[in-house]
Amino acid sequence: MADFLQIQGVSKSFGPFQAVRDVTLSVAQGEIFSLLGGSGCGKTTLLRMLAxxxxxxxxxxxxxxxxxxxxxxxxxxxxMMFQSYALFPHMTVEANISYGLKHDALTPAQRRDRVREMLDLVQLTPTATRKPHQISGGQRQRVALARALARQPKLLLLDEPLAALDKKLREHTQFELMSIQARTGVTFIVVTHDQEEAMTLSDRIAVMDRGQVQQVGSPTEIYEYPVNRFVASFIxxxxxFDAEVVARDAGFLTLHVPDFGGQVTTREADFAPGTRVTLALRPEKLVISKDRPPGNAVQGVVKDLAYFGKDSLYRxxxxxxxLVQAHAVNQARGAAMVADWDDQVWLSFQPSAAIVLGG
Known part of the structure; x- marks a missing residue:
């Protein structure tokens, strides 16, 4: 797909404070592209410049x-669709959607047809005559989306669009947003601090920190192949763990990891022997066992554990x-925990599961 939106070397300063620093991005037409980062990283300022x-x-x-x-x-x-939705409380759902069309060159009949089309798109036709306080939070979110799409923008900017919803409704609405975007083909730029939301919604993600883009990629690329410690820890x-490359041979690295008291093997990365690196491990990539397994393994004691239903978290x-975090999936109903408090256990991982980063 050709680049539809191009951001070339964009910076924004407020007095001595530089909110956005030399950002260059390209977004294809029809993408859902997320700007992801913590508070103050510059993502909303960048969105406001696009608007x-x-x-x-x-x-x-x-x-x-x-x-x-x-x-x-x-x-x-x-x-731009704001976090607060900014609906008019005294207007019906239908009137809220129609409001943005009043300055467009449409006949009354065309305006009515457009509003009906938007109501059908967001599945709110039965609520057309209700007012915002008479519908749910998820429905208000869809009214705001319908009003934004009614003017047929080429680019829709969404600032924390699901932040006001509870967790279960937010998860459901994410898939509704994806479905609506797929049907309309409008390019979406989503600003969010919620990594799970960005991973679910996005074709690609730009991770931002202190006004700069740290990495751009698909959710899989960002999660599995982070380019630095910030991205790895944020997603x-x-x-x-601090580590040092001991050897590089046959597609593998051998690392000395002081916290492990020995060596581990990882997939090959572009680091020469003697280089100081970071070994990073995701909790779900670690396997907990009572007996020592072959390959990469380190022993420890269970300090804390938490049961979440579908899985359990061990510290x-x-x-x-x-201190290392590991997840164990609870596959069988009512099955015993893998380990208990104060148990001695082994943590193991495959060479391909390890992330090796510079520094």
């Missing part, structure tokens, strides 16, 4: 081949004092 509410201090933004410099928000083929749970203290 035209802020002007870049440096750099350029192109949308569908057109330079957005000097183009005011109302003249851009862009709509999902992970435990990191295990190694002899070095390092």
């Amino acid at each position: 035209g509410f802020e002007d870049p201090t440096a750099g350029r933004i192109f949308l569908d081949g057109r330079d957005m410099a000097g183009v005011p928000p109302w003249a851009r083929p862009v709509h 999902g749970a992970i435990t990191s 295990i203290t190694l002899a070095s004092g390092a």
